[in-house]
Amino acid sequence: MSYDEVAADPLSNPVGGPDPDDNIIHLFWLQGMGCDGCTTALLAANRPSLEEMVLGTVPRIPRIILHHPMLDDDSGPDFMSAYRQAVEGTLGAPYVVVLEGSIPDDQSFPGEGYFAALGVAADAPQGMRATGRPDQPLRVSDWAWAMARRAEACFSIGTCATWGGIPAAAGNITGSMGFMDYLGREYRSARGLPVVNVPGCAPIGDNFTETLMQVLLYFDGAVKLPEFDELGRPEWMFAETVHRHCMKAGYYEEGVFAHEPGDNECLVEIGCWGPVVQCNITERGAINHTGGCMIAGGACIGCTMPGFPDKYSPFYKAPPGSAVSGTVSRIYGGGIRRLRRLSMTAGNHTPIWDRADHIPSAWGIAAGQKTPAQKVNAYFYKKLQYKGTVNHSARNKKQPQPGSRDILKQKGVDMSASVPVLGERVVTREEL
Amino acid sequence: MHAVSQQGAGQLRRIDFDPVARVAGGLALRTVVDTERFEVVEASMLATMYRGYEVLLRGRDPRDAVFVSSRACGVCGGAHAWTSALACEMAYGSAPPAMGIVARNWLSALEDLCDLPHHLFQRAGPDFSEPLVRQTSPELWARAQQTPAANVATHGYGLVSEIMTAMTPFRGGLYRRALELTRVAKEAYGLVGGKHPHPQTTTPAGVSALIDPSDRNLTLLRIDKFLDYSREVAAVWDDLADFFLTADPRYADVGAGPKNFFDFGRWDDPFAYDATFENAPVWGERRWSTPGVIVDGRLRTTNLHQIDGGVEEFVDRSFYEDWSADGGVYATDPAGNNVSARHPWNKETLPQPGGPNLNGQYSWSTAPRWDRLAMETGAGARMWITAMARKQPHSRFVESTGHSLVMHMPQAALPEATLEWLVPERWNAFERNRARAYSLVHSTLVAYENVLIGYDLARIGGPDARTFTEYEIPKGGVVGVGYWGGPRGAISHHMEIDNRVIRNYQILAGSTFNASPMDPFGTPGPCEAAVMGTPLLSTRQPERYLDAMRAVRSFDPCMSCATH
Missing domain, CATH: 3.40.50.700 (NADH:ubiquinone oxidoreductase-like, 20kDa subunit)
Known part of the structure; x- marks a missing residue:
């Protein structure tokens, strides 16, 4: 046609x-x-x-x-x-x-x-x-x-x-x-x-x-x-579980769980039934793609399901299935999470910083040189990543460093008399 | 105010409206009208739906009542959820950290922003719209076309008739703007509440949400829209009320009622609330909306023990069996104050389904009374008590003067301004709607202020910046009560727990007070009383009884809440 x-x-x-x-x-x-x-x-x-x-x-x-x-x-x-x-x-x-x-x-x-x-x-x-x-x-x-x-x-x-x-x-x-x-x-x-x-x-x-x-x-x-x-x-709308599109599902995959209301991790151990509930609120949001139960931090109580409320209550108790799946996820996901952290460290470095072995950020969060373990991991990671295809790592090693890096020092601007950047200590999410 | 039948006078006619429509839930109004004086002489309000929440909550985990009782009302579900969480907190002896309390406050204020515009423009509003005014009072419509709107600078409508046109259902600009802006409020609510109208982050001792900078900013930006919008709403209802009351002074009798007001207050001071019953009079008076009772225009108390202690619930006209014959389980409240056998601590819910009958039973709502007086609650009561009490804590924006609430509006799209809601001299349908419009401004400022405190707490950090406190669940018998309020006024949940399971659960909601039937002393419910004596002023289509409907709707009755 x-x-x-x-x-x-x-x-x-x-x-x-x-x-x-x-x-x-x-x-x-x-x-x-x-x-x-x-x-x-x-x-x-x-x-x-x-x-x-x-x-x-x-x-x-x-x-x-x-x-x-x-x-x-x-x-x-x-x-x-x-x-x-x-x-x-x-x-x-x-x-x-x-x-x-x-x-x-x-x-x-x-x-x-x-x-x-x-x-x-x-x-x-x-x-x-x-x-x-x-x-x-x-x-x-x-x-x-x-x-x-x-x-x-x-x-x-x-x-x-x-x-x-x-x-x-x-x-x-x-x-x-x-x-x-x-x-x-x-x-x-x-x-x-x-x-x-x-x-x-x-x-x-x-x-x-x-x-x-x-x-x-x-x-x-x-x-x-x-x-x-x-x-x-x-x-x-209802074929998928609400867990599949949940923004906290990644925590589940990596085996990290909320211990109490207000924690940011996966909520199954404080009573979230999302993995077995058919609902699209994590995909669609509560209204205009805003809000949504687990997105805000509320555990799923199965309110779209024929078994609601009695098959999902007492609401504050972890679903029995979570004991099995949660343990498996902790073991498997715990390993995966550590490997991902290594990859993230590499991904948090630009090729310029790699070549200079120096990070220009004064925030301190990404600062610090790579450990030997990270260097070994990066070596094998790159081997796998670029096998049989273009090797951007090799290309980046040959890329010349920009000449105007660190322009303030080149121009002779003295920053030593400036106020401390971080007058107040940065409070991390974990500390909150 | 007694509903004494005047059968035989010859000009009396029975008129029923089932359903009333444009109220929440199932409500029928049965009236006797004097067709010579065009006045309602008798009125009864029938709550026509009952689900039995108090009965099906028995035998459940007390914490589950948070999510179950929320479903009693799909307009103020959050208010029920928080009231229930407060009852658990008292029973478990654990209060939320400061951030948990202020987040609850701003969600609760946002709930008003989600709902009050629906009342003012979707439910009550059409009664003041061009089609209805033109059809029922053409001379008023002609006058409105000649009357400049005083507040044109705020709302942009040059004539009162233009306001009425904009209130036309679905087509009018004000009608549609209320739909659009409530969606903005519902988005803000969803950010930390999860979803509306039944929030998913409510929990005893806090809020189950990690509130990050985006949540605060996105909430604040949406409240910012209401800094302008709420002023427009107040300006519109000022112009409408002034127009009607000036055009025909008899409009002051539409929905007129006594100045008897009741409220438990809400929006806790994050540094005063400790979840104990003993200290309720202290933390109660620290609320942004002050708890209190006003009788005949005079403030009688702001003490939560006295407010709650004076409550009795009657079922003589309701589809329940009386439970009070054996005197009740509790002679006193947890602090040792005497309570009646008809107090919620002693109430047992015994439904007895039936239809309106010769025994005088006609409603699924009970009749709560305070000191055996019928009490009005809701936006007007909240404003009135807060204005008179001068107790409200450390507000950056709102002052309670003893006779008014002064509201300092920060600049948004509109420039800075100061608004003042004055305690009215007469109390009627127009003043109720005006008070509700100003309470939208008030709730906007409370939401705004609490989000700002949220910024402060996040900056300071430490335990006050947490949203949740851990608690132990005690064994044996414990009791807890939550006092809060929704857009339509006072809500209490009295809970008796035995061995970690609910033994008795008693709900009172704003509309249980307002839409209550007659009590055994012959006093009608506040909404019934307001309809009685209402003059029917329409010059065309008198069979619509528009002014009686205006009187009922000015209470914004929610029958789901009323009966639960």
């Missing part, structure tokens, strides 16, 4: 497409047993942002008509009318459902009562059973099944909605569960999709908006069905 063919595809050219006012999709937000943290994450999303999607400025995806209890203009019956129309099939436009928070087991109550409610029975749509007198609140658990039937897609945002999360932890009295548990394995949306799961407590906002965008692009025909893993997670 040529570029011209691609460009001639009407889908590649949004100009002259359908009237943007016709190209809309409703998004119904349901709040179950949650904390609004996923909404907070949604507001933090930037690629794409909520406002871009609501204003319809994201190329090739429909403008989103948002129905969100924390952001809507309307209250009460005015707010609920669109929810009712969605259930009754009279909305006149496609819609998706996003569930925040888990689903409580309040359907099993013999009479009235709820753990999470939205709207009153007087507003109940046709086909959705109300739970009692007209003044009784409607259960979110009723809205969830009733709205899922006609939805183009159902999304679970956050670990409560995906897997159950903390409301479903040991000792709970609400019988909470994830959206998939509630709807069952047979569930398919109007477009044939099982529930799409974007976990995290709270999730990275961009993880959710990007997933939503990708599914809407699929509906538009612009992309193939996004790849979801066997649990309905966006595979491209």
